[in-house]
Amino acid sequence: MSKKIILIMLLILNLEAKDVNIGVVLPLSGATAAYGQSALDGIEIANKMQDKLQNGNKINLIVLDTKGDKIESSTAATRLVVQDKVLGIIGEMITTNTLQVMRVAEENKIPLIAPAATGDKLLENKKYSSRVCFMDSFQGSSLAKYINEKFGFKKVVVVVDQSTDYSLGLAKAFEKELKERGGKILKVLRVNSGDKDFRAIITQIKILNPDFIYLPLYYSEAALFARQSKIIGLNIPMGSADGVADATFIKLAKEASNNYIFTDSFDPYNPVTKLGKDFILAYEKEKKDKDVPAFSAMGADAYFVMLNAMNACKDNLTSECINDKIHQTKNYEGVSGVISIDKSGNATRSIIVKEIKNQQPIYKDILNP
Numbered sequence: 204m205s206k207k208i209i210l211i212m213l214l215i216l217n218l219e220a221k222d223v224n225i226g227v228v229l230p231l232s233g234a235t236a237a238y239g240q241s242a243l244d245g246i247e248i249a250n251k252m253q254d255k256l257q258n259g260n261k262i263n264l265i266v267l268d269t270k271g272d273k274i275e276s277s278t279a280a281t282r283l284v285v286q287d288k289v290l291g292i293i294g295e296m297i298t299t300n301t302l303q304v305m306r307v308a309e310e311n312k313i314p315l316i317a318p319a320a321t322g323d324k325l326l327e328n329k330k331y332s333s334r335v336c337f338m339d340s341f342q343g344s345s346l347a348k349y350i351n352e353k354f355g356f357k358k359v360v361v362v363v364d365q366s367t368d369y370s371l372g373l374a375k376a377f378e379k380e381l382k383e384r385g386g387k388i389l390k391v392l393r394v395n396s397g398d399k400d401f402r403a404i405i406t407q408i409k410i411l412n413p414d415f416i417y418l419p420l421y422y423s424e425a426a427l428f429a430r431q432s433k434i435i436g437l438n439i440p441m442g443s444a445d446g447v448a449d450a451t452f453i454k455l456a457k458e459a460s461n462n463y464i465f466t467d468s469f470d471p472y473n474p475v476t477k478l479g480k481d482f483i484l485a486y487e488k489e490k491k492d493k494d495v496p497a498f499s500a501m502g503a504d505a506y507f508v509m510l511n512a513m514n515a516c517k518d519n520l521t522s523e524c525i526n527d528k529i530h531q532t533k534n535y536e537g538v539s540g541v542i543s544i545d546k547s548g549n550a551t552r553s554i555i556v557k558e559i560k561n562q563q564p565i566y567k568d569i570l571n572p
Contacts (some may be wrong), residue, residue, distance in 0.1 A: 204469035220536075222260070223259070223260045223261065223263065223290055224287050225262055225291050225292070226280070226292040226293070226294075227266045227283075228279045228280055228283065228293075228304055229243050229295060229332075230270060230295065230297075231269075232271070233270045233281070234271050234423065235296055238297070239498045241498035243484075244489075245498065245500055245506070245538075249510075251485070252482070253414075256517055256520075257511055257515055257517050258518070262510070265283060269295055271300065272300070273485070276294075276295050276301075276303040280306075288339075290522050291315070291509050292313055292316075292319075293502070293506060295320065296318065298367075299368060301325065308426050309332065313522050314526035315457070316335060316508060318498065318502045319334075319468075319498055319501050321334075321337060321372070321445070322372055323339050323376075329547075333530060333548030334549065335504040335508055335550050337546040339372035339376055339444070341554065342444050342554060343372070343380070344376045344379065345466060346377060346417070347381040348380055349568065350440075350464075354414075355414075356386070358415075359413050359414060359415045359416070360408050360413040360416050361374050361378060361390075362401075362404065362418045363392070364395060364424065365393040366396045370420060373419030374531045396421065398427075401427060401428045402431055402435060404482050405431055406435065408437060409437050414440070415439065415442070417441070417442060417443075420442050420443070420446055424501070425447045426451075426460070428441075429459040430455075433459040445497065448465060448498065449496055449498060457562065462555060464567070465500065465555075465557055466556055468497050468501055468552070470555050470557065472566060473494060474538075475540050478538055478548075482500070503537075512526075512532070513568050515528040530548060532544040540553055553571045555569050556568040
């Protein structure tokens, strides 16, 4: 084939190629901004790694800040659909706000992938929504199983945030698993998002003297609890779910974070796929940091799963086709591991247990479904 013919073919392909918009709605300000920024870093780096479909179409990211607010989440999703004509949406981070984005996606038949919304009932009666993370029931029960089998812990106090579905769901799953294993929940103590003073309940826990304290909280409250516990002299082992997976938890808790355990979805020092290794290198080059946050990996996975579905629809690039292909994802080797997504949109994947040592999260174990 002559160079002239090749040049003509390339010119034709370039003329046929067009821009494709993917919407990104994340909390880039507000109380959960650390989660959103980490996920956005992952999505943007993934986009730089692969910014074109196999048919030559260029993928543009349209990013909007939800401010961690339910109304803002809904407004942002509506704008993406109506004004920006996106073919798919990635977001939000927490379950409550993700539900608002999903409502818009479902009404407009636009596929949505949630990077980290773990609420068990999130995808009930949804057709155009999915996620790349595990569910709270798997996360909560996994840690209960782990502390019981690994350390023999049986007597536990649970500190639950009664204002979030995330915390309530994790607590319920944890309690159920521990009780089935012969363990006992000594007490369930209730707090609310935004609480700053935990000294009264820490004093209660000190009297109860449990083997373990389970805190299914977000990083702000968990960090304050850990610091105040250290001041009061409460030295009982404690742990959380992926709400403390962001580095902000350690920055806030400081030395009080040491020996804290938590469940997570990714470990940058133990990548299990080629894409995971490639992403870590790209992240390090971009951020000058090897410590890839789990939420960056999850954001990247949401992007790559969307991209994979789009490539499967390259000859019929419609939201309907993309949605169908997302829900047919089988053993996809993503950044954080191997992901399968069923018809309901739920992901099957492993979970990682980490422990903080010298203010660094250290890989401890991997638990499979």
